[in-house]
Amino acid sequence: MSISVVIADDQRMLRTGLRMVIETEPDLAVVGEAGDGVEAVALARRLRPDVVLMDIAMPRQDGLAATRALLATPDPPRVIVLTTFDTDENLFNALQAGASGFLLKVSSPEHLITAIRVVAGGEALLDPAVTTRVIEAFAHRPGPTPPAALGDLTPRETDVLRLLARGLSNAEISAQLVVGEATVKTHVARVLMKLGLRDRVQAVVFAYESGLVRAGG
Known part of the structure; x- marks a missing residue:
């Protein structure tokens, strides 16, 4: 097709x-x-x-x-x-x-x-260069109030979102968390579903807008 x-x-x-x-x-x-x-x-x-x-x-x-x-x-x-x-x-x-x-x-x-x-x-x-510029765009913004939707994530899903927001690939997240890459893909899919996001680009923007990740953090 x-x-x-x-x-x-x-x-x-x-x-x-x-x-x-x-x-x-x-x-x-x-x-x-x-x-x-x-x-x-x-x-x-x-x-x-x-x-x-x-x-x-x-x-x-x-x-x-x-x-x-x-x-x-x-x-x-x-x-x-x-x-x-x-x-x-x-x-x-x-x-x-x-x-x-x-x-x-x-x-x-x-x-x-x-x-x-x-x-x-x-x-x-979403490559590392784009991620870096998104980080810089949020560098001097005031800290927002975290949205309630973050509470729907498990601790491991929150960890995955943080790493995803820093531009890590699934393979790199897998190595960082010492889990299989298939497990990471499942976590990413669940994060997107729970937060109502379409893809990794939206996840990065959400992570910084929500205050979950801050520039230099």
């Missing part, structure tokens, strides 16, 4: 280029294109793609607002935010909006294809 993709960008030439890259892969299919955020939301709701590639700077409604609108609907698509500018503000706002990935438009075709497959598979594009 192919992974369906909607491309949302106000530059027609860029959309054409992205389509050409994506459709070289037999397991990927572009099912629609949108030139602004309003059109992107309407198109995604109608076509129900697996993944939406969402530009940030678009007319009528920007990509961040469109992402929030899409992810507020039942069974939403996964969203990868595309941007020309590698700024902390864009990164942080994209993660807060609920995006599962963040890519620069200068990323290689190989990176784009990998990103689509990873995100469509239910994972998120």
Whole structure:
């Protein structure tokens, strides 16, 4: 079964280029294109793609607002935010909006294809560099009141969330806690389910917003 993709960008030439890259892969299919955020939301709701590639700077409604609108609907698509500018503000706002990935438009075709497959598979594009910048974004924020949902986690699930929020992979968490990697995957799945989160990106944002993990902690 192919992974369906909607491309949302106000530059027609860029959309054409992205389509050409994506459709070289037999397991990927572009099912629609949108030139602004309003059109992107309407198109995604109608076509129900697996993944939406969402530009940030678009007319009528920007990509961040469109992402929030899409992810507020039942069974939403996964969203990868595309941007020309590698700024902390864009990164942080994209993660807060609920995006599962963040890519620069200068990323290689190989990176784009990998990103689509990873995100469509239910994972998120979260590497140590991104995690570090999320930490820095929270470094000087006042400490929040921990949400009640944290109390639903077992001590081991809380440990897993802390390590996940610091950018550790499942294998690294496994080594740190001296448990099997399959056990870690189960803990991660339970953390996401109990907290109502879609993926590891949201888990990182939640951990810092809740005060469970603090920069430098």
